[in-house]
Amino acid sequence: MYPERLTKSIQAVEAAREKNIAYEPARMTAQQKEELLKAYHPDYKVEEFEELKIGQNKGQKVPKELCAILQAHSRIKADDVDLTKPDYDVDVLIIGGGGAGSSAAIEAHQAGADVMIVTKLRIGDANTMMAEGGIQAADKPNDSPATHFVDAFGGGHFAAKRELLSKLVCDAPEAIQWLSELGVEFDKDADGNMITTHGGGTSRKRMHAAKDYSGAEIMRTLRDEVLNRNIPVVDFTAAIELIKDDKGQIAGAVLMNMETKELLVARAKTVIIATGGAGRMHYQGFPTSNHYGATADGLVLGYRAGAQLLYAETLQYHPTGAAYPEQIFGALVTEKVRSLGAKLVNANGEVFMHPLETRDVAAASIIRECNDRNNGVETGSGLGVWLDTPMIEKIGGEGTIEKRIPAMMRMFGKYGIDIRKEPIIVYPTLHYQNGGLDITPDGMTTNVKNLYVAGEAVGGIHGRNRLMGNSLLDIIVFGRGAGKSAAAQCKNVTLGKLNLDHVAEFEKEIDKAGIKTDLVSPKLLPDYTNKK
Amino acid sequence: MENMVNIFLFGKKYEVPDNLTIMRAMEYAGYQLVRGCGCRNGFCGACATIYRIKGDRELKSCLACQTKVEDNMYIATLPFFPLVKQVYDIEKVKPTEQIMMQLYPEIYACIGCNACTKSCTQELNVMQYIAYAQRGEYEKCAEESFDCVMCGVCSARCPAGISHPQVAMLARRLNGKYLAPKCDHLEDRVREINDGTFKELIEDLMQKPIDQIKELYNTREIEK
Numbered sequence: 001m002y003p004e005r006l007t008k009s010i011q012a013v014e015a016a017r018e019k020n021i022a023y024e025p026a027r028m029t030a031q032q033k034e035e036l037l038k039a040y041h042p043d044y045k046v047e048e049f050e051e052l053k054i055g056q057n058k059g060q061k062v063p064k065e066l067c068a069i070l071q072a073h074s075r076i077k078a079d080d081v082d083l084t085k086p087d088y089d090v091d092v093l094i095i096g097g098g099g100a101g102s103s104a105a106i107e108a109h110q111a112g113a114d115v116m117i118v119t120k121l122r123i124g125d126a127n128t129m130m131a132e133g134g135i136q137a138a139d140k141p142n143d144s145p146a147t148h149f150v151d152a153f154g155g156g157h158f159a160a161k162r163e164l165l166s167k168l169v170c171d172a173p174e175a176i177q178w179l180s181e182l183g184v185e186f187d188k189d190a191d192g193n194m195i196t197t198h199g200g201g202t203s204r205k206r207m208h209a210a211k212d213y214s215g216a217e218i219m220r221t222l223r224d225e226v227l228n229r230n231i232p233v234v235d236f237t238a239a240i241e242l243i244k245d246d247k248g249q250i251a252g253a254v255l256m257n258m259e260t261k262e263l264l265v266a267r268a269k270t271v272i273i274a275t276g277g278a279g280r281m282h283y284q285g286f287p288t289s290n291h292y293g294a295t296a297d298g299l300v301l302g303y304r305a306g307a308q309l310l311y312a313e314t315l316q317y318h319p320t321g322a323a324y325p326e327q328i329f330g331a332l333v334t335e336k337v338r339s340l341g342a343k344l345v346n347a348n349g350e351v352f353m354h355p356l357e358t359r360d361v362a363a364a365s366i367i368r369e370c371n372d373r374n375n376g377v378e379t380g381s382g383l384g385v386w387l388d389t390p391m392i393e394k395i396g397g398e399g400t401i402e403k404r405i406p407a408m409m410r411m412f413g414k415y416g417i418d419i420r421k422e423p424i425i426v427y428p429t430l431h432y433q434n435g436g437l438d439i440t441p442d443g444m445t446t447n448v449k450n451l452y453v454a455g456e457a458v459g460g461i462h463g464r465n466r467l468m469g470n471s472l473l474d475i476i477v478f479g480r481g482a483g484k485s486a487a488a489q490c491k492n493v494t495l496g497k498l499n500l501d502h503v504a505e506f507e508k509e510i511d512k513a514g515i516k517t518d519l520v521s522p523k524l525l526p527d528y529t530n531k532k
Numbered sequence: 533m534e535n536m537v538n539i540f541l542f543g544k545k546y547e548v549p550d551n552l553t554i555m556r557a558m559e560y561a562g563y564q565l566v567r568g569c570g571c572r573n574g575f576c577g578a579c580a581t582i583y584r585i586k587g588d589r590e591l592k593s594c595l596a597c598q599t600k601v602e603d604n605m606y607i608a609t610l611p612f613f614p615l616v617k618q619v620y621d622i623e624k625v626k627p628t629e630q631i632m633m634q635l636y637p638e639i640y641a642c643i644g645c646n647a648c649t650k651s652c653t654q655e656l657n658v659m660q661y662i663a664y665a666q667r668g669e670y671e672k673c674a675e676e677s678f679d680c681v682m683c684g685v686c687s688a689r690c691p692a693g694i695s696h697p698q699v700a701m702l703a704r705r706l707n708g709k710y711l712a713p714k715c716d717h718l719e720d721r722v723r724e725i726n727d728g729t730f731k732e733l734i735e736d737l738m739q740k741p742i743d744q745i746k747e748l749y750n751t752r753e754i755e756k
């Protein structure tokens with residue numbers, strides 16, 4: 001239910017609907033996009049970034065909030081734990097129970113390794129569970145991994161590490177096959193052909209989906225498989241520091257029970273960081289689409305242990321976060337809404353851009369429409385633009401919305417908005433961490449031995465921006481890869497004496513660099529309690 | 533001006549703005565959540581909650597992240613419910629009726645009280661999907677249960693001790709793996725990749741100067 005003051009604007013949208021459906025707005029030229037991004041994309045706001053004074057990426061700029069936690073104090077001192085008496089002792093320790101961590105666990109287990117998952121909330125309480133739109137793979141006859149490569153490379157501003165990207169696109173069809181064989185229900189026609197759509201920035205329709213519960217369907221299946229294999233999952237337990245041995249290789253992690261705060265030691269021959277994203281850091285004060293535990297912990301753990309970051313300064317603001325009603329502010333409106341034909345329309349009922357530009361371009365364009373051109377819709381708690389969902393029913397026929405995007409229909413339906421009949425209001429929301437820890441194609445960090453990373457905590461697979469559907473893909477491809485590599489690698493590892501010297505070392509550096517801070521990290525959870 | 537309402541968290545009274553979800557209201561009241569909060573957006577099922585409005589007899593269930601507070605709402609979260617999850621080998625099971633009898637025989641003890649359906653936080657027809665599971669109609673069970681977030685509320689209400697979301701999970705995997713039509717173009721593509729069909733194309737892209745790839749990208753043909 002919209003407040004009355006929006007009626008005029010809604011009427012304008014309705015009046016122009018037929019015309020807007022027929023209208024095919026031009027896509028922007030490379031130069032137009034560049035100018036738009038520079039002027040309006042949050043990544044280009046210099047004052048929101050700060051230079052790192054210590055660590056592998058010293059001298060580089062990252063978001064202020066990230067800089068603060070990367071250079072914060074450890075939650076522990078060496079003598080808080082007894083490293084000689086580990087509570088757990090495994091071949092492969094996986095930190096994070098999302099899609100990447102679960103895929104890694106299944107493959108490492110399949111390879112015969114002794115594996116364990118620790119996760120901050122429950123397994124599956126993760127960004128993976130929330131992915132709606134779908135997963136890319138070039139498996140149709142008119143498509144090829146090379147085409148997929150070009151789309152993703154261009155979409156990421158030609159900055160991806162090519163050896164990572166080529167693995168992503170070449171292993172994609174097999175990833176879909178693997179998921180299908182685990183029982184993931186992809187949308188198919190009666191002959192078994194995948195029903196695929198475009199996503200922003202794709203040149204072929206290669207987005208596979210399971211309605212708009214794509215991530216949930218993948219995540220719950222992976223979780224079920226982890227449990228079927230009796231892989232130990234230690235939940236409500238966060239990794240708060242990595243452990244090394246006297247040979248300088250990774251040797252485990254210090255864990256903390258999230259409820260009792262008890263500290264535990266996990267000794268491991270290989271560690272896989274699969275801690276996901278950073279939306280709950282609320283960079284630049286943006287709302288977020290991410291789950292409760294998305295606080296960049298993996299980057300902090302890795303950075304302190306000497307690993308290198310790549311593109312940590314690039315974030316993805318999803319163009320269509322819900323801007324109304326207040327209760328779902330920042331929640332994601334899947335890109336599939338636009339794939340199915342809904343266009344972005346300003347307060348006057350005008351289509352102001354092609355609906356399927358890449359995310360960064362679309363976000364910048366919405367920000368410009370609202371903040372510069374004054375064509376935004378005033379929601380009462382901010383600005384937004386219309387996303388004209390009823391177009392979908394007109395284009396695809398009645399019932400398309402219920403069939404293809406039921407989660408969206410439900411989310412707005414709860415607040416009295418029938419998206420089949422009424423448009424919705426959107427504004428960019430902090431969505432995805434493009435950058436992260438730097439890895440080689442086998443998943444190992446470039447400079448810390450036996451430390452692997454998979455999923456959203458990795459940087460470099462996509463470059464400086466990621467296309468929709470390539471993240472669910474990367475967590476499967478690189479999650480599986482890291483699991484296999486770590487399981488193979490642990491056969492060659494003999495651990496020496498465990499220590500936390502790198503933590504003490506890092507504290508000294510903080511001091512030397514003159515950084516004054518009371519902050520401790522990793523952050524673990526945001527604090528939303530009302531401070532009175 | 534915010535309108536305030538009274539709510540009772542585990543019996544204790546708090547005054548909170550009326551436009552908050554139950555989850556936000558708990559935080560407003562000062563709770564730092566650990567358990568009972570996952571996706572914050574209706575997908576993970578971590579935040580199952582029961583409530584009763586004062587004067588009303590009915591005990592209702594909901595997801596705390598998806599439900600607005602109301603005046604005189606008595607709230608208790610149900611962040612963990614001990615469901616039964618049977619383990620099985622997906623490669624070895626068959627999509628026949630036997631498998632349910634073997635793993636979840638209690639579904640045949642359903643007394644048709646419909647409490648599960650009435651309590652479902654996703655408004656699913658839970659009793660119906662259990663009926664499909666009983667009959668080995670896994671495709672229908674999968675479809676009917678698809679939006680299940682596995683919050684466990686239905687199971688908390690079931691006099692027959694059924695773990696509905698786990699039954700549905702099994703049905704969906706059986707359907708996805710064994711019953712859904714096979715995808716030929718996917719199998720073909722995997723084979724082509726293994727045969728090295730795209731090797732040269734990819735190797736070429738690995739070497740290509742950035743300018744040439746930019747040209748390729750900016751002039752690529754986009755499928756209608």
Ligand SMILES: Cc1cc2nc3c(=O)[nH]c(=O)nc-3n(C[C@H](O)[C@H](O)[C@H](O)COP(=O)(O)OP(=O)(O)OC[C@H]3O[C@@H](n4cnc5c(N)ncnc54)[C@H](O)[C@@H]3O)c2cc1C
Nearest residue numbers: 096098100120126127128133134239276455456469471472
């Ligand atoms: C709303 C939404 C919609 C999306 N839609 C799509 C889409 O349609 N297509 C697509 O490709 N991508 C999509 N994405 C992106 C994609 O879902 C994620 O990038 C991806 O799932 C991340 O997977 P992950 O396994 O790396 O991280 P996650 O799934 O987030 O898992 C990380 C896990 O690690 C745990 N953890 C974190 N820190 C610690 C710690 N210190 N100790 C222990 N455990 C820890 C977390 O609690 C969590 O369980 C979407 C993301 C969101 C948020």
Ligand code: SF4
Nearest residue numbers: 652680681683684686
């Ligand atoms: S079926 Fe049961 S577990 Fe699934 S959403 Fe409904 S109440 Fe929750």
Ligand code: SF4
Nearest residue numbers: 642643645646648690
């Ligand atoms: S609550 Fe249990 S017994 Fe009652 S209808 Fe549902 S499954 Fe059957």
Ligand code: FES
Nearest residue numbers: 570571572577597
């Ligand atoms: S927190 Fe995930 S459903 Fe409510």
